[in-house]
Amino acid sequence: MHREPCKRILVVDDEKYICRIIVESLSQQSYDIVSLTDPREALQYVANNPVDLVLTDLVMGEYSGVEVLETTLENHSDAVVILMTAHPTVQTAISVLKRGAYDFLVKPFKLELLKATVTRGLAHQKVLRDNLSLKGQVEFLKVANAFFATGMDIDGYLEMVLRSCNTELAAVGSAVIELDPHSNEVSRWVCECGDDSASDKLIDDRLLFQFEGARSATPVIASETVTIDGSQMYELLISKPILIRKSLNGVINVLVRSRTDQIPHGRLDVLSILAGSAASAMANHELHRAQKKSYMQAIRALANAIEARDTYTAGHTDRVTRLAELIARHLGWNENQIQNLQVGSMLHDIGKIGVPDSILNKVSRLTDEERANMMVHPEVGLRIIRDIDLFKPSIPYILAHHERYDGNGYPRGLKGEQIPIEGRLLAVADTFDAIMSDRPYRDGAGLEFATRELIQNKGTQFDPGIVDAFLQVLLSGQVDFMQLYGRDEDSAIVESALAKENAAVPA
């Protein structure tokens, strides 16, 4: 939290001696006091300088203290304005209080009363400012709650933090630039700003690298004057470093345009809270990413251990996972669903651990008994993983990837939409890979044959919608056949197979 600067008080009275008396009587306190006898100067002063409290005479020749009151509040919404007059009427008192004045002093007043009113006014202001800071925190907590409720990704979370920054700091825009501490390069930036020229300023890498080696999260504020719609304003670029375990992980930048060169008190505190929250989210995200990586490595090792028993199916799991992910992305699945799909596909044949080597590696045709033995692998897989919470989302992949759309599959003989979508999707990827791959008793078939099989078995073995999605994936050229099967394939084959299919369908 930053230390508050001393309060600035402006005294406006066309009687020089009154200004002098007020300044003298308040000078024992550590205030920064400015006194002006010209009301026009006073109006200019409040429009261009920060003020906390204004003491103004009500009648100053052709000028009225009400103008000073209004201009002050226009430019400093939380400033305290106290009016002074020698000719009070109840109406004027009510009128100025209604316009936002804090209090009314009747001349001549005792200096003790003046001091007490100023002290009380500033205390009132502190409560207002603390409230502003609290309001910012409450608003942000609402945002954070919404994030946890919707399980939004890190970009979504940072966008919400930035929207709060924009609201709480009355900013033109804000941005986060994230640093990868290992490579020392920018790994991500997120910007919430509708003004292009402001956006460019907010995502400038130099704002991040100025904090290299920084040990504290003290913000840096760069100020310059700009002309907006003919009037001169200050453009303040606040950069607050984001430190995680004392090392620089990013910066949060906020651009504010204001008539004064200071940020109202309390707002930098709100920025600290928001930056702290962005830092926690970034640290959690990184931790989650690292955990997920080692978790996926463990699953891959498990899947590979099963494949190692049968050289002819080497790579099947990885290829099926890749193909299934392409289909799911084409269907618009969200990241959470994709992650479950990756794990589920990786584990889909884990039940083969219970199938003897003699059956798994058999080159000749399986006997009925051997086939029955092989067909229990989905249920064996289910028994292996069902008590592990982390693997629960994998159950439909493991259990339903051999179900058929027409109800003739196994283990349960489910039909159509009874089969979980995960199983219907994986069945297409699994079978496609089995057709394309080499087997002990045959070489892998080409794309033409595999495509024809998919089309011919739409509605019998496969969900037609999933086959159509997969054909679109194949058409899009996203499948790297050289990488998956060590040979090139021409996706034009899919196009002509589709054309034939369409021609065969009566209009």
Ligand SMILES: [Fe+2]
């Ligand atoms: Fe299987």
Ligand SMILES: [Fe+2]
């Ligand atoms: Fe499989």
